[in-house]
Amino acid sequence: MKDVKFLAGRANWIKGSALADVMKKAAELRAQGRELISLSAGDPDPNLIPRSVLGELAKEVLENVPASVMYTPANGIPELREELSKFLEKYEGYKVSPGEIIITVGGTGALDLLGRVLIDPGDIVITENPSYINSILAFEQLGAKIVGIPMDENGMRTDLLEERLRELEARGEKVKFIYTIPTGQNPMGVTMSKERRKALLEIASEHDLLIVEDAAYNFMRYEGKATPLKAMDRDGRVIVAGTLSKVMGTGFRIGWLITGGAIGKKVLMEKSPVDFCAPTISQYIALEYLKRGYFEEYHLNKGLPGYKEKRDAMLNALEESLPDAEFTRPIAGMFVMLFLPEGADGMAFAGELMEKKGVVVVPGKPFYTDESGGNAIRLNFSRPSKEEIEEGIKRLAELYCEKF
Amino acid sequence: MKDVKFLAGRANWIKGSALADVMKKAAELRAQGRELISLSAGDPDPNLIPRSVLGELAKEVLENVPASVMYTPANGIPELREELSKFLEKYEGYKVSPGEIIITVGGTGALDLLGRVLIDPGDIVITENPSYINSILAFEQLGAKIVGIPMDENGMRTDLLEERLRELEARGEKVKFIYTIPTGQNPMGVTMSKERRKALLEIASEHDLLIVEDAAYNFMRYEGKATPLKAMDRDGRVIVAGTLSKVMGTGFRIGWLITGGAIGKKVLMEKSPVDFCAPTISQYIALEYLKRGYFEEYHLNKGLPGYKEKRDAMLNALEESLPDAEFTRPIAGMFVMLFLPEGADGMAFAGELMEKKGVVVVPGKPFYTDESGGNAIRLNFSRPSKEEIEEGIKRLAELYCEKF
Numbered sequence: 001m002k003d004v005k006f007l008a009g010r011a012n013w014i015k016g017s018a019l020a021d022v023m024k025k026a027a028e029l030r031a032q033g034r035e036l037i038s039l040s041a042g043d044p045d046p047n048l049i050p051r052s053v054l055g056e057l058a059k060e061v062l063e064n065v066p067a068s069v070m071y072t073p074a075n076g077i078p079e080l081r082e083e084l085s086k087f088l089e090k091y092e093g094y095k096v097s098p099g100e101i102i103i104t105v106g107g108t109g110a111l112d113l114l115g116r117v118l119i120d121p122g123d124i125v126i127t128e129n130p131s132y133i134n135s136i137l138a139f140e141q142l143g144a145k146i147v148g149i150p151m152d153e154n155g156m157r158t159d160l161l162e163e164r165l166r167e168l169e170a171r172g173e174k175v176k177f178i179y180t181i182p183t184g185q186n187p188m189g190v191t192m193s194k195e196r197r198k199a200l201l202e203i204a205s206e207h208d209l210l211i212v213e214d215a216a217y218n219f220m221r222y223e224g225k226a227t228p229l230k231a232m233d234r235d236g237r238v239i240v241a242g243t244l245s246k247v248m249g250t251g252f253r254i255g256w257l258i259t260g261g262a263i264g265k266k267v268l269m270e271k272s273p274v275d276f277c278a279p280t281i282s283q284y285i286a287l288e289y290l291k292r293g294y295f296e297e298y299h300l301n302k303g304l305p306g307y308k309e310k311r312d313a314m315l316n317a318l319e320e321s322l323p324d325a326e327f328t329r330p331i332a333g334m335f336v337m338l339f340l341p342e343g344a345d346g347m348a349f350a351g352e353l354m355e356k357k358g359v360v361v362v363p364g365k366p367f368y369t370d371e372s373g374g375n376a377i378r379l380n381f382s383r384p385s386k387e388e389i390e391e392g393i394k395r396l397a398e399l400y401c402e403k404f
Numbered sequence: 405m406k407d408v409k410f411l412a413g414r415a416n417w418i419k420g421s422a423l424a425d426v427m428k429k430a431a432e433l434r435a436q437g438r439e440l441i442s443l444s445a446g447d448p449d450p451n452l453i454p455r456s457v458l459g460e461l462a463k464e465v466l467e468n469v470p471a472s473v474m475y476t477p478a479n480g481i482p483e484l485r486e487e488l489s490k491f492l493e494k495y496e497g498y499k500v501s502p503g504e505i506i507i508t509v510g511g512t513g514a515l516d517l518l519g520r521v522l523i524d525p526g527d528i529v530i531t532e533n534p535s536y537i538n539s540i541l542a543f544e545q546l547g548a549k550i551v552g553i554p555m556d557e558n559g560m561r562t563d564l565l566e567e568r569l570r571e572l573e574a575r576g577e578k579v580k581f582i583y584t585i586p587t588g589q590n591p592m593g594v595t596m597s598k599e600r601r602k603a604l605l606e607i608a609s610e611h612d613l614l615i616v617e618d619a620a621y622n623f624m625r626y627e628g629k630a631t632p633l634k635a636m637d638r639d640g641r642v643i644v645a646g647t648l649s650k651v652m653g654t655g656f657r658i659g660w661l662i663t664g665g666a667i668g669k670k671v672l673m674e675k676s677p678v679d680f681c682a683p684t685i686s687q688y689i690a691l692e693y694l695k696r697g698y699f700e701e702y703h704l705n706k707g708l709p710g711y712k713e714k715r716d717a718m719l720n721a722l723e724e725s726l727p728d729a730e731f732t733r734p735i736a737g738m739f740v741m742l743f744l745p746e747g748a749d750g751m752a753f754a755g756e757l758m759e760k761k762g763v764v765v766v767p768g769k770p771f772y773t774d775e776s777g778g779n780a781i782r783l784n785f786s787r788p789s790k791e792e793i794e795e796g797i798k799r800l801a802e803l804y805c806e807k808f
Contacts, residue, residue, distance in 0.1 A: 003614075003640075003663075003665045003666050003667050004665070004666035004667075006522055006580065006581070006614055006667065007521055007522065007666060007667065007670060008520075008521060008522050008523055008524040008527070008580075009524050010520075010524060011521045011522075011670050011674075014520075014521065014670055014673050014674045015673065016673045017673070017676060017677075020673075020676075023477075041474075042475075043474045043475060046470035046471065046472075046473050046474060047470065049473050051466045051467055051470070051472070051473060052466070052467045054466050054473070055462060055463040055464070055465070055466030055467045056463065058459060058462035058463060058466060058685065059459040059460065059462060059463040060459070061459070062455045062456070062458050062459030062462060063455055063456045063459045066450035066451065066455070067450070067655075068450075068455070068653075068655060069450050069453050069455060069458070069652070069653025069654070069655050069656070070445075070447045070450060070653060070654055070655050071446075071447060071654045071655060072655065073427075105509055105657075105679045105680075105683075106679065106680055108676075108677065108678065108679060108680045109678070109679050111677075112677065112678045112679070116412075116414075116418075116545075117411055117412060117415045117418065118410055118411065118412050118415075119412055120412040120413050120414060123412070134676055134677045134680070135677070137676070137677040138677035138678065141520075141674060141677060141678075176410065176412075177410070210407075210410055236407075248473070249472075249473025249474060249684075250473070250474055250475045250680070250684075251471075251472060251473050251474050251475060251476065251681070251683065251684025251685060252473070252683060252684070252685060253509075253657075253679070253680070253681075253682075253683045253684075259407075261407045261408070262407050262408035262411060263407050263408075263410065263411065266411060266415050266418055269418050269419065269420045269421070269424075270415075270418045270545060272421060272424075272512075272538055272541070273421075273512065273515075273516065273538045273539070273541040273542035273545060274512065274513070274516045274542065274545075275509045275510065275512060275513050275516070275657070275679065276509075276510055276512045276538070276654070276657070277655070277657075278657075279509075279655065279656060279657045279683035279685075279686055280653075280654075280655025280656070280657075281462065281655060281656060281683075281685060281686065282683055282685065282686075
């Protein structure tokens with residue numbers, strides 16, 4: 001049966017991710033028996049996550065808590081929201097009531113739910129350029145037009161943001177919100193400076209816009225400071241999408257949306273028919289993880305130093321083998337963005353690197369909201385081992401030197 | 405800050421569930437120390453689910469499988485899709501390839517994803533009248549207009565469906581699909597007869613419409629037969645939303661969508677930015693549960709007889725205490741629909757029953773797609789114990805006799 005005729009008009013807004021092609025190609029090569037080094041994932045390291053401890057928690061909870069196999073309220077288990085409220089005060093420096101927190105299916109789920117109540121087709125969403133591809137796709141699926149603001153080593157160029165807002169307003173365009181990943185940005189690995197954060201809040205206030213703060217990498221900070229926008233927010237303009245994905249593991253699908261008022265109410269109404277609730281067993285594991293202080297014991301004290309070591313390994317390897325190349329130097333997050341020489345084709349380079357050298361990286365281009373970024377390559381250092389990072393960068397540098 | 409002005413126009417399509425009010429009221433009374441008997445849940449019985457066994461599986465998997473804390477492919481773990489394909493052939497009697505299966509965040513997630521690629525604002529979705537409230541709300545959120553077809557003890561009245569389709573077509577209205585819960589329907593507890601299933605497929609074929617089969621209760625069948633529509637489908641017209649929720653527990657959020665072709669491709673493209681993947685730990689637990697034959701060992705052999713006993717307890721109690729009342733007699737599912745005398749107010753009755761007698765039931769009205777059903781009360785027998793069922797129906801009958 002020809003089923004394409006049943007698709008909704010808005011299915012045209014749904015686009016495939018260019019990343020999917022890279023992943024598919026890698027899976028094919030692996031199926032053929034090729035051993036690949038992956039610097040491509042957006043995952044933490046399963047060996048820096050206390051899996052046995054989480055396993056014990058899961059067993060305890062499933063055995064002892066009948067509710068652990070049942071639905072939870074749409075906004076999540078009350079005890080988890082209370083624990084999270086304390087956690088955010090302690091580690092993020094802002095106070096929100098448990099009632100303002102909605103537990104979601106990962107940070108992805110939080111952004112999708114929010115987009116569904118805020119975005120009308122044709123609305124403009126402002127992002128960094130480049131920005132996280134899945135967020136861009138999520139907003140585009142809802143009919144948003146994405147306007148990207150260039151970044152430098154201090155994050156979004158707020159001077160250009162202001163210019164752009166004035167242009168858009170002059171044209172009568174409707175800007176819905178500014179989406180930003182201020183800390184450890186994906187894909188750039190850049191952390192927004194304090195001054196830029198202040199400027200961003202001021203601009204949002206002046207133009208009366210919401211800010212959506214994607215806090216995905218806030219707990220992956222290796223040095224320096226990065227006060228969350230939410231902690232600097234005086235007029236309740238910042239909505240937070242947060243997650244335990246990078247801390248406990250991406251597969252648990254535990255995220256949260258912090259908002260309140262009319263938006264929070266609508267999100268909650270909308271949520272049951274969309275996903276009913278975030279996975280209950282994951283919610284209980286998260287509850288116990290936070291309550292027992294495992295965030296400090298396992299993540300801050302053990303996981304984070306491991307990631308820092310890997311970040312250093314990647315930066316050192318790049319500096320040694322590609323001393324003239326341009327790349328970002330993250331103080332937070334999971335990614336380094338490497339720039340091939342001006343005019344080089346990152347997509348082709350990534351393809352060749354996988355085929356010839358057995359190293360998987362992600363071309364940066366799909367993350368860009370305009371025609372730029374063709375020479376960018378996103379490198380992940382959180383998932384591979386130190387040895388894989390060193391070997392991977394060595395092989396990448398070989399191809400780089402062969403070609404440029 | 406007044407945030408209501410930021411809401412999208414389409415947020416107007418998002419409506420609260422009348423059930424939420426019942427649940428909120430019940431939670432308030434419980435917080436005040438009232439002990440309530442609940443005949444309201446849509447959950448299986450946590451004591452008929454092998455929680456310790458699931459706990460052991462969770463522990464094993466988290467310890468031994470590094471991938472268990474990571475993202476999975478958007479359509480789910482390949483091994484789970486393979487296992488499910490065998491499972492569906494064995495227990496549902498139809499063959500689908502693993503590639504046609506998309507693992508979703510519960511059956512709810514499957515329906516939402518499907519709606520997002522099929523429904524344009526103003527499209528008509530046909531359902532049974534009454535139908536599952538969250539499905540109605542999910543489709544309405546996407547801008548669908550719901551047209552409900554009356555039911556009798558054999559399920560959807562296909563004669564009336566045909567009439568209605570002709571009317572709609574004559575008016576030039578666009579019908580997108582027919583949504584049905586043929587087995588153990590929620591809220592009616594009715595199972596569609598074989599003849600009606602055949603008629604439904606013929607009508608869909610004649611009018612060239614998709615059928616969306618909600619198979620939520622297919623594994624909660626106590627007697628009789630109920631061949632899935634998908635197993636009778638000759639022209640690939642049936643899309644299935646299935647789930648392990650009633651078997652393993654609603655909280656794991658493991659469901660699936662069976663479709664293929666252009667629709668399957670679009671759903672998959674759409675999925676990553678919406679939820680990334682179904683919870684990984686739940687996927688692995690489901691995989692082991694199916695692979696080790698626990699469905700037969702724990703669900704078919706132990707769980708199901710327990711639910712049957714509770715169904716019998718409810719029907720016996722109703723027959724004894726309300727011999728003249730009208731109610732459905734389910735051979736599958738989790739619900740009995742009780743009808744108060746014509747003209748009685750089921751919402752008011754449910755409120756009074758909770759306040760005065762401490763018994764929580766769900767008014768049927770919110771499940772109806774038109775103004776009917778004001779006297780309906782949905783009763784759940786899967787979650788409460790046999791004793792709670794008997795005591796609950798006794799108290800319900802007391803109020804019934806006081807009032808009518």
